[in-house]
Amino acid sequence: MVRRIVLILLLGAVLGSGCERVAKEVVEPQSDYLLLGYDVLTTPGRTVTLRARLQKGKLLRDQEGEEIRFRLDGELRGRGRTDNGGFASVAFTPPRVGDYELQVEWSPQGRGPSSAIRARLLVACRPADAPMVVTDIDRTLAATRKRDFVGGEAMPLPGAADAMKRIAKQRTVVYLTHRPDYLGRKTKQWLARHGFPRAPLFLSRARQFLLGSEKFKSRALSEIRKDFTGPGIGVGDKVSDARAYRTNGLKPVLILHIDADADAGDLRELADDLDKLDDSVQVVTHWRDVEKIILAGATFPRAAAQKHLRDRAAAPDKRR
DSSP states (O other), X not given: OHHHHHHXXXXXXXXXXXXXXXXXXXXXXXXXXXXXXXXXXXXXXXXXXEEEEEEETTTTEEOOSOEEEEEETXXXXXXXXXXXXXXXXXXXXXXXXXXXXXXXXXXXXTOOGGGOEEEEEEEEEOOTTOOEEXXXXXXXXXXOOTTHHHHXXXXXXXXXXXXXXXXXXXXXXXXXEEEEGGGHHHHHXXXXXXXXXXXXXXXXXXXXXXXXXXXXXXXXXXXXXXXXXXXXXXXXXXXXXXXXXHXXXXXXXXXXXXOTTOOHHHHHHHHHHGGGSOTTXXXXXXXXXXXXXXXXXXXXXXXXXXXXHHHHHHSSSTTO
16 A cells, blocks of 8 residues: 555656646546546457456545446446456457447446446457557647646647548557556547547556656557567657667657747757667658658658758757
8 A cells, every 4th residue: 555655646746746636637527436448459359358447536546346347339248346456357359350449337336327437448459460550649649738647638739630530541550658547538538539530548557657658668569569560650759759669660750849949059959869869760840741651651861850950050040
């Protein structure tokens, strides 16, 4: 219990908000509980484990011994009882390629179905050799500021949702974010509200979050790439994203953010940061260019972005 309290306090500090605000933002409205469903990416005919988690209170205490029901198209597909980590699980075998959106639900003891708390869980079943696009969320799909992280108030980057909808018609899409898993419900709501395509979402557990973004993403991608070996592209906003993608055989695309008030020193520093990347990384500033890379085979070399930054820094007016 002490370790859990420490982890929650650390996460609250990292997110720039206290435990009470975190709980207020993520637990079910009019309730003191958080029910999470964990998405799955798999291949046809393979039996996978579906998992859900039930937690309570501002410290998100794991709830043991509670029955969680798993439904597909309203039909009960299994029941699981939560362990001491708050997790319940059932087996599921998708018969063919497609999306299987299950509902997980829990009812407080002594109350009927009308009081049930529900969450969504997506099983995305894809061919093992299908081309893949993995994308980060914060400052990649969302123009996230620190105070937006929990509240989910960020707006999408211009063109991101429309580009992702077109990309999803031709590629397997995966959302991979370092956000902690208790933000799963808020993140899924944000993606749906802003018109992003439905696709599996993978977030970090508390201990994984504390490992740091690059290590978490690299390990997650390593697991995904054991089963999905087709060509892949990874989109992110940090040098560490590009390294994690490259390590796991994905071609990295880096979305470069240039602050409106950046001075010449800032521009040169940004150009120098790109020296940490190899020539396989493509660098863009807008989602229309990401789409060109993925669907049309366009190239936006790192060196071209560095030249642009250094030319701007050297100009009398950096805004030219």
